[in-house]
Amino acid sequence: MPWFVIYTQARNEKKVALRLENIGIEVYCPLVTQIRQWSDRKKKVETPLISSYVFVNVTENEREKVFQVPGVVRYLFWLGKPAVIRNEEIEALKDSLKEAVFKTEITSLKPGSPISIPHGPFQGKLGTVSQVNKNSVKIILQEMGILITLIKHESA
Template identity: 50%
Template sequence: MFWFVLSVKRRNEIKIASQLEQLGYQVYCPTITVVKQWSDRKKKSIEPLISSFVFIKVEDKNRAQVFDVPGVLRYLFYLGKPAKVPDKEINLLQDHLNGSALISSIENIKPGDNHLIADGPFKGKNGVVHEVGKNRLQVVLTELGIKVTLSTAID
């Protein structure tokens, strides 16, 4: 069974994912922790990584039942059919968000270089270095169409 991509009402992704889970569906809403700076304080908040989208595992015959949850708008379509995401891609996303994409060191790497990822969930993927920091490296994976940040392993 594949994951389908649901388009949902903006700023309701986490709530809708929770409601779908209560109905017995397997749902994934990738989130990140964001620190917002106010004039007098900093505040951490959890926000969806992909705005307006939630991943759901549902059988084809039960696909219409998700619209019983307020805020679910439609399925995302690709080439006239509902977009399906394989488990492998969801697992890669989960591993990346858990911080398991690491590199051992950043030496003699500059923007524009080709870089082969040797470890972690993107092992074996080739990309172009976008930005180099002291302890991190941003690589654009052209095959997947995404930019990933790799951190150095800190002992």
């Protein structure tokens, strides 16, 4: 069965994934652990790797079943057809998330510069630097049609 990409309401990825599993649909919501800073503490939080997207493994006949779940907005389309993700790509994403996260130093990047992602789930993907801040870099991955933010984290 092919994997399809579902667009969800903002900040509903984990809830949608759980609800889809509850109705018997195979779902994958890639999560990463981040350290978030509050005024009084630091906390590890699991957040979706790709905001507002969840992958589902359904047959063509079962595709409409996902709309029974609150929070599902639509399927992602590519060239007028629902975007299909190969099983190998999902497995590669799962494998890359199992690896330890490496600390990456951001040096002398300028908006418009091409960059290859050195580590993590998007390792080897080519992108273009969109914005450089003190502790983060925004990179556009044209091939996937997404914007990612690499954030420098201090140890917890």
